Amino acid sequence: MTPTKPLPQPDAESREFWEGVKARQLRLQRCRACRRFRFYPRAVCPHCLSGEFEWVVTAGKGTVYSYTVCYRPAGEAFAADVPYIVALVDLAEGVRLMSNLIGCPPDEAEVGMPVEVVFEDASPDITLYKFRPAAP
Numbered sequence: 001m002t003p004t005k006p007l008p009q010p011d012a013e014s015r016e017f018w019e020g021v022k023a024r025q026l027r028l029q030r031c032r033a034c035r036r037f038r039f040y041p042r043a044v045c046p047h048c049l050s051g052e053f054e055w056v057v058t059a060g061k062g063t064v065y066s067y068t069v070c071y072r073p074a075g076e077a078f079a080a081d082v083p084y085i086v087a088l089v090d091l092a093e094g095v096r097l098m099s100n101l102i103g104c105p106p107d108e109a110e111v112g113m114p115v116e117v118v119f120e121d122a123s124p125d126i127t128l129y130k131f132r133p134a135a136p
């Protein structure tokens, strides 16, 4: 039997984020005190330690900070996907996320390329966010 891919396990702090992804929105926490965005979701601002925050729907646009092309899968469940791209994406809101870059041949991936979020249903309960090339 082919193993299944691990999926996110939403908890009290990340549930709003994952519900947003399921609703085709990339929502980030923004601190009410210093107004900075943060990722991953957490109770306290890493910049000023305030516990006051709001959820903001982002445009889901950013640029590739770095990436790697995986020719060896990160486990049997990913074997059919190689080669695939794992990328660090800097969102316009100032946070960095890790995900897959899809819709892009590996030899066309570039640091600094503009990308936009896309959503893929992974199970009835979990949707994943990924990125694809976007017009500048």
Ligand SMILES: [Zn+2]
Pocket (backbone or CB within 6 Å): 031, 032, 033, 034, 035, 036, 045, 046, 047, 048, 049, 050
């Ligand atoms: Zn803050």
